[in-house]
Amino acid sequence: MVSVPGPHATYLNPILERHGHAAASLLQILREAQEHFGYVHPDALDYLSAQLRLPRARIEGVAGFYSFICLQPHGEYRVLFSDNITDRMLGSQTLMEQMCQQLWVEPGKASEDGLVSIGATSCTGMCDQGPAMLVNGRAVTHLSHQRVQEIAHLIRNRTPLDDWPGDFFRVEDNIRRKGLLLDSTLAPGDVLRAALAPGAADIVAAITASGLRGRGGAGFPTGLKWEACRLAQGAEHYVVCNADEGEPGTFKDRVLLTSHADLVFEGMTLCALAIGARKGFLYLRGEYRYLLEPLQAVLQRRRENNLLGACILGQPGFDFDIAIHLGAGAYICGEESALIESLEGKRGVPRSRPPFPVTHGYLQQPTAVDNVEIFCQAALAIHMGADNYRAIGTPKSSGSKLISVSGDCPRPGIYEYPFGVSVREVLKDCGAANTRAVQISGPSGVCVAESEFGRKLCFEDLPTAGAFMVFDDSRDLFEVARNFVHFFAHESCGFCTPCRVGTSMLKQTMDKIAAGHGTRYDLAEIEHLDQVLQTSSHCGLGRTACNPVLHTLRHFRPAYENRLKSLDFEPAFDLDGALARARQMTGRDDAGAHLKPEET
Amino acid sequence: MSDTFQLDGKNVPFESGQTVMQAALAAGHYIPHLCYHPEFKPHGSCKLCTVKVGGRTAASCTMPAEAGLNVESNIEEMNGLRRTLVQMLFAEGNHFCPSCEKSGNCMLQALGYDLEVHTAGFRHLYPDRPLDASHPDILLDFNRCILCELCVRASSEVDGKNVFALSGRGIAKHLIVNAKSELLKDTDIALADKAMQVCPVGVILKKRVGFSVPIGERRYDQRPISAQALDDAPRLSDASSSCAACEGTP
Ligand SMILES: Cc1cc2nc3c(=O)[nH]c(=O)nc-3n(C[C@H](O)[C@H](O)[C@H](O)COP(=O)(O)O)c2cc1C
Numbered sequence: 033m034v035s036v037p038g039p040h041a042t043y044l045n046p047i048l049e050r051h052g053h054a055a056a057s058l059l060q061i062l063r064e065a066q067e068h069f070g071y072v073h074p075d076a077l078d079y080l081s082a083q084l085r086l087p088r089a090r091i092e093g094v095a096g097f098y099s100f101i102c103l104q105p106h107g108e109y110r111v112l113f114s115d116n117i118t119d120r121m122l123g124s125q126t127l128m129e130q131m132c133q134q135l136w137v138e139p140g141k142a143s144e145d146g147l148v149s150i151g152a153t154s155c156t157g158m159c160d161q162g163p164a165m166l167v168n169g170r171a172v173t174h175l176s177h178q179r180v181q182e183i184a185h186l187i188r189n190r191t192p193l194d195d196w197p198g199d200f201f202r203v204e205d206n207i208r209r210k211g212l213l214l215d216s217t218l219a220p221g222d223v224l225r226a227a228l229a230p231g232a233a234d235i236v237a238a239i240t241a242s243g244l245r246g247r248g249g250a251g252f253p254t255g256l257k258w259e260a261c262r263l264a265q266g267a268e269h270y271v272v273c274n275a276d277e278g279e280p281g282t283f284k285d286r287v288l289l290t291s292h293a294d295l296v297f298e299g300m301t302l303c304a305l306a307i308g309a310r311k312g313f314l315y316l317r318g319e320y321r322y323l324l325e326p327l328q329a330v331l332q333r334r335r336e337n338n339l340l341g342a343c344i345l346g347q348p349g350f351d352f353d354i355a356i357h358l359g360a361g362a363y364i365c366g367e368e369s370a371l372i373e374s375l376e377g378k379r380g381v382p383r384s385r386p387p388f389p390v391t392h393g394y395l396q397q398p399t400a401v402d403n404v405e406i407f408c409q410a411a412l413a414i415h416m417g418a419d420n421y422r423a424i425g426t427p428k429s430s431g432s433k434l435i436s437v438s439g440d441c442p443r444p445g446i447y448e449y450p451f452g453v454s455v456r457e458v459l460k461d462c463g464a465a466n467t468r469a470v471q472i473s474g475p476s477g478v479c480v481a482e483s484e485f486g487r488k489l490c491f492e493d494l495p496t497a498g499a500f501m502v503f504d505d506s507r508d509l510f511e512v513a514r515n516f517v518h519f520f521a522h523e524s525c526g527f528c529t530p531c532r533v534g535t536s537m538l539k540q541t542m543d544k545i546a547a548g549h550g551t552r553y554d555l556a557e558i559e560h561l562d563q564v565l566q567t568s569s570h571c572g573l574g575r576t577a578c579n580p581v582l583h584t585l586r587h588f589r590p591a592y593e594n595r596l597k598s599l600d601f602e603p604a605f606d607l608d609g610a611l612a613r614a615r616q617m618t619g620r621d622d623a624g625a626h627l628k629p630e631e632t
Numbered sequence: 633m634s635d636t637f638q639l640d641g642k643n644v645p646f647e648s649g650q651t652v653m654q655a656a657l658a659a660g661h662y663i664p665h666l667c668y669h670p671e672f673k674p675h676g677s678c679k680l681c682t683v684k685v686g687g688r689t690a691a692s693c694t695m696p697a698e699a700g701l702n703v704e705s706n707i708e709e710m711n712g713l714r715r716t717l718v719q720m721l722f723a724e725g726n727h728f729c730p731s732c733e734k735s736g737n738c739m740l741q742a743l744g745y746d747l748e749v750h751t752a753g754f755r756h757l758y759p760d761r762p763l764d765a766s767h768p769d770i771l772l773d774f775n776r777c778i779l780c781e782l783c784v785r786a787s788s789e790v791d792g793k794n795v796f797a798l799s800g801r802g803i804a805k806h807l808i809v810n811a812k813s814e815l816l817k818d819t820d821i822a823l824a825d826k827a828m829q830v831c832p833v834g835v836i837l838k839k840r841v842g843f844s845v846p847i848g849e850r851r852y853d854q855r856p857i858s859a860q861a862l863d864d865a866p867r868l869s870d871a872s873s874s875c876a877a878c879e880g881t882p
């Protein structure tokens with residue numbers, strides 16, 4: 033193959049150089065190429081294929097997996113409205129229509145002059161300050177009619193993003209309640225200095241004794257994970273911080289990375305000491321692209337202060353550094369093995385397990401993958417001592433938990449509680465009134481109704497990764513579930529049959545019910561799909577994809593039944609609907625252009 | 633000396649490193665499968681091979697065999713699940729068996745018969761998947777692709793070519809070929825490639841040999857897939873040479 037010279041080499045060469053021409057950095061290279069050129073040009077694919085010695089189709093396949101990587105031009109301004117249910121409740125759909133009208137574009141299509149495209153994207157993690165959107169990857173919060181109008185104006189005038197009012201891009205922390213983590217005043221290096229002398233085995237023993245459990249959802253005992261990783265054989269060990277935070281309604285990692293980044297990196301370095309790693313990664317979701325430079329500055333400062341790099345704190349042999357990898361719009365990359373695939377520059381498809389990442393992770397080497405919050409909590413546990421840490425929370429859930437509160441309440445934001453706080457207490461603190469339901473831990477979690485507000489957030493009762501979405505009595509829980517079902521169908525990686533096809537079937541069924549064509553047969557069909565998805569899906573996404581529907585069906589069955597036709601079966605195919613296109617083409621809409629409803 | 637596990641009440645010997653599927657086939661026990669191929673590393677994507685192990689479910693093609701496992705495969709619960717998965721695969725693509733050159737040789741169709749899938753089950757998605765007839769000798773009919781990745785794996789692992797890859801995500805996942813034109817004629821595929829032989833359904837077809845064997849006399853017309861699959865698999869006696877058995881089949 034001859035390499036294609038031309039305009040693409042000029043900007044690709046420095047990017048390739050920066051990444052050492054490593055195929056494992058493919059996703060990072062594609063992302064940076066797109067930041068430069070606007071999209072990944074076919075000639076750029078050829079050039080990368082030659083330079084990275086990767087088949088062109090494989091590069092195209094990687095690019096095609098991630099929502100934020102485009103192989104076609106999508107307008108100088110690519111606007112993506114966050115499409116979480118909380119954004120919708122704040123009016124995002126009307127705002128999107130407004131912007132489409134003002135800029136004369138159809139959703140999902142680039143305008144003819146190549147100026148702008150407007151579409152939707154999965155939750156961008158700004159639920160406490162929505163409706164939100166991304167413009168060329170940068171987060172804009174607090175959208176209103178006024179703001180949308182101003183943005184349309186700026187786009188029409190081709191104003192560079194850097195010249196937009198800084199206010200648009202302001203992301204607030206909204207910390208409402210502090211606890212041991214958010215109150216922490218630890219200085220960089222404090223924990224590491226204290227941990228150096230005892231050494232690896234003691235750190236792991238203390239983490240185990242502290243009772244610390246995963247904060248990313250599954251609640252796996254952190255000490256066990258670190259111990260298994262420490263003992264696993266491998267030329268290298270790796271620490272990976274999971275900052276993919278893709279679960280709709282969750283935004284606590286965003287706040288930790290904004291205001292407690294040092295503690296996160298301190299925890300990662302502590303983990304490196306414990307498991308014997310020399311290299312770590314922070315996998316940062318693409319939606320948090322704006323955090324990249326500030327985080328890199330923190331890393332640089334830590335290097336300068338000998339808290340990263342060679343011989344950390346003067347300890348010979350304690351070498352560790354951290355690289356930041358950005359995601360590119362794929363919720364599945366929060367699943368730890370998919371995340372590792374993505375780190376290796378591949379499509380983010382979950383691996384078959386066993387083997388597990390602790391023995392065969394990044395580049396098949398032992399790897400500890402943990403949530404952002406865990407690294408903070410681990411540092412705190414070491415600092416406080418295992419016994420003191422364990423005294424907080426409940427017997428099986430020690431320490432505190434950051435809760436991301438959004439939805440129908442006057443004070444959305446971050447609340448830190450010791451484990452064991454009741455749903456009702458959180459509702460009271462955030463000022464929620466007339467609450468009908470709360471979605472705990474996002475779409476893959478559980479929906480609790482008023483009768484269950486006494487339940488407690490902890491691994492013994494309601495485990496949570498942190499999302500807490502509040503719905504008051506004006507909300508239709510069917511529409512909430514339908515939004516979540518669309519989310520799963522959009523985010524399924526497509527690897528396994530049950531989830532790839534099943535989530536689409538589920539979406540179709542929910543849309544059919546929404547359109548007024550649903551029957552009791554469809555409700556039975558949903559329960560059947562749930563069985564199939566739960567028993568045969570390859571990973572957690574497919575296994576939990578029916579949860580939102582099942583939980584709302586359990587508590588709010590009338591929300592579904594009110595929409596059903598009385599028939600037991602109704603074909604999904606709508607004969608009269610099928611004529612709509614013909615009507616549009618002929619410009620007719622008289623009675624003769626419609627099928628007569630059959631008398632039965 | 634090898635350990636054993638139980639499969640539907642029968643003892644199955646296995647060697648360390650074997651998966652439940654490999655050990656079962658080697659011992660002459662059939663577990664339905666589609667993306668598994670004895671010559672390739674298990675993929676674990678179609679989930680047809682799902683079995684019940686101690687109350688939980690797992691894909692038997694990727695699950696390591698372990699002494700003492702109690703595996704249930706030929707039970708109504710698992711066969712019902714498999715029927716639904718087959719229905720899903722049919723609904724996802726565009727399969728018109730009566731006019732398909734692969735009819736009778738198609739694993740998906742054969743599984744449908746063997747598992748007694750009598751109804752469509754789902755509303756079909758009717759995706760728009762244009763053919764690629766650009767190559768002088770080879771036709772690609774993407775309508776029938778079940779995304780098992782066998783051609784991807786064969787082309788890269790055996791042929792050393794990378795003619796095929798996957799792009800897209802979720803229900804939009806699709807097969808692509810390694811050419812800027814997106815056409816097969818611009819790839820280095822050859823008729824003798826392994827990738828030409830592995831497609832379980834009728835996507836990758838040799839031109840001008842259509843219906844040379846009449847329908848009714850084809851592979852799965854003669855014996856059901858549950859019997860054919862056992863012929864294909866390396867058996868206990870020749871477990872050392874992993875693909876000797878299947879190379880011997882016509
Ligand atoms: C579909 C899916 C998405 C996930 N997304 C995230 C995520 O965004 N952040 C996260 O920390 N864990 C996520 N997880 C859990 C991770 O797989 C893994 O358990 C976690 O990173 C381990 O960290 P922990 O022990 O601190 O929980 C996800 C899991 C699944 C199945």
Ligand code: SF4
Nearest residue numbers: 525527528531571574
């Ligand atoms: S369950 Fe869904 S997300 Fe998980 S591997 Fe299967 S298709 Fe991918």
Ligand code: SF4
Nearest residue numbers: 777778780781783831
């Ligand atoms: S073309 Fe055939 S072998 Fe290749 S992925 Fe599709 S079904 Fe599998």
Ligand code: FES
Nearest residue numbers: 676678679681693
């Ligand atoms: S045969 Fe096991 S998943 Fe396909």
